[in-house]
Amino acid sequence: MKDTLLLIDGFNLLSRGYFATAYGKPEDELPRNEQGLLINGVRVFIQKLMRLIADYECTHVVVTWDVKREETTRRQEHAFYKASREELPSPLLEQFETTQAVLTALGIEQLTHPPFEADDIIGTLSYRWTEDARGMCFVYSNDKDLYQLLNETSAQILAQKKQELVYRVEHFVEEFGVTPERWVDIKALLGDKSDNLPGCHGIGPKSALPLIQRYGSVEELYAQIDELDDTLKKHQKKLIAGYEDVLVTKSLAQIQCRIPTLQEVDMDSFLIDLPEELFYEMTAAYGIKAVYPDTLRPRLV
Structure with missing residues (x-):
């Protein structure tokens, strides 16, 4: 059986989870854990991550994060790039740090790579996975910029109201009439x-x-x-x-798909190695209820 890589656009998932559960609520009404940390967005993130691993039988996973806008090459060369975006709310930024801590505790690989953006990391890793003929690569993000990465073994999982859509190269060609x-x-x-x-x-x-x-x-x-x-x-x-x-x-x-320093990264360093006992111990410690992926059990016996 071939391996399956899952690439997560971290801020895309976290922000959607945060705003979906915080809409219309003041900060003091958002859920906190026993340590007093806000967890509404974190909880959605971890729950979704585990469902994706199970649903797509993923063997490898990487969560990619953006650097600060001012640190990116694009912004340094063109001051207008993303200049119209508003600052993120402080409760979301707090949960970014908490999410990183939870993922670290679970042994889930995370990558931030200044001056590149998360899309560039996803592009480089997805291309490497395809070139190595490792199997399918699924990118989880609603960012249409990532359409340019679609190929026969790389698909994008789009979140929709009722169900997810696995958007493949043939869907793109049918919709737009180009590759x-x-x-x-x-x-x-x-x-x-x-x-x-x-x-x-x-x-x-x-x-x-x-x-x-x-x-x-x-x-x-x-x-x-x-x-x-x-x-x-x-x-x-x-x-x-x-x-x-x-x-x-x-x-x-244009997404950068040849970040030099990621060309030599061992792709098997992204192998999911998450014992069930550790999973429930860590999620309980952060006040998060989530289900352990059944697909991980056979490989860890």
């Missing part, structure tokens, strides 16, 4: 308000998709900018005016 590596070119034209990426002013989804479907990349699009198809010539002036913004947006949206 996943072209997602960054689509985003280069569209921009991204959440990351404060400009894209090309006046180019929306109905324009960006046909352009990339026809020309394959923004580089090839601009190489043929004077000879656009008749049906696409109406976008010419906007594209020329937005040239610099498009190139900058693509460079910032």
Whole structure:
């Protein structure tokens, strides 16, 4: 049986768990454990992590965390990058530290790698896993930036209201009509308000998709900018005016999949080695109720 790697976008899961359980509640109404630590987001995080390990029969797991925005290469080179984002609430930041402590106690591998972002760590590890032909890699995040990492053995688990969707490369091709590596070119034209990426002013989804479907990349699009198809010539002036913004947006949206210092990391250091007794001891110590994955039992006997 082949191995299965689970890559968790840590802040994506923690923040969604926190806001889902804190909505409309003042801080003094949020649950705390016996040590007085807030645990509403932590509890959702650990419960979800264990369910994912069980549901997808994961053998290896890594939780990736972002560094502070000011520490990233993207922000250092472009001050506008993510500049519009608000600061995270202090109860969430407190639970970030608690979540890290719980994961450490459980022996779950965590990675933060300045000046790179969590997406870059996920990109590098997922590519290595694919190249080594280890088996399936599942990325748990609702961040569509990660679509560019999809391939035959790498899928993204998207949280939806009623159930999760395992979004695979064939879903992407059916939805967008291009291969996943072209997602960054689509985003280069569209921009991204959440990351404060400009894209090309006046180019929306109905324009960006046909352009990339026809020309394959923004580089090839601009190489043929004077000879656009008749049906696409109406976008010419906007594209020329937005040239610099498009190139900058693509460079910032491109996930780095070759972080040099992660090329030699032993992928088996991410093997899940979590005895059931330790699991219940540690979760009880933090006031978290969660179920131990059945799939881990046979391997630890």
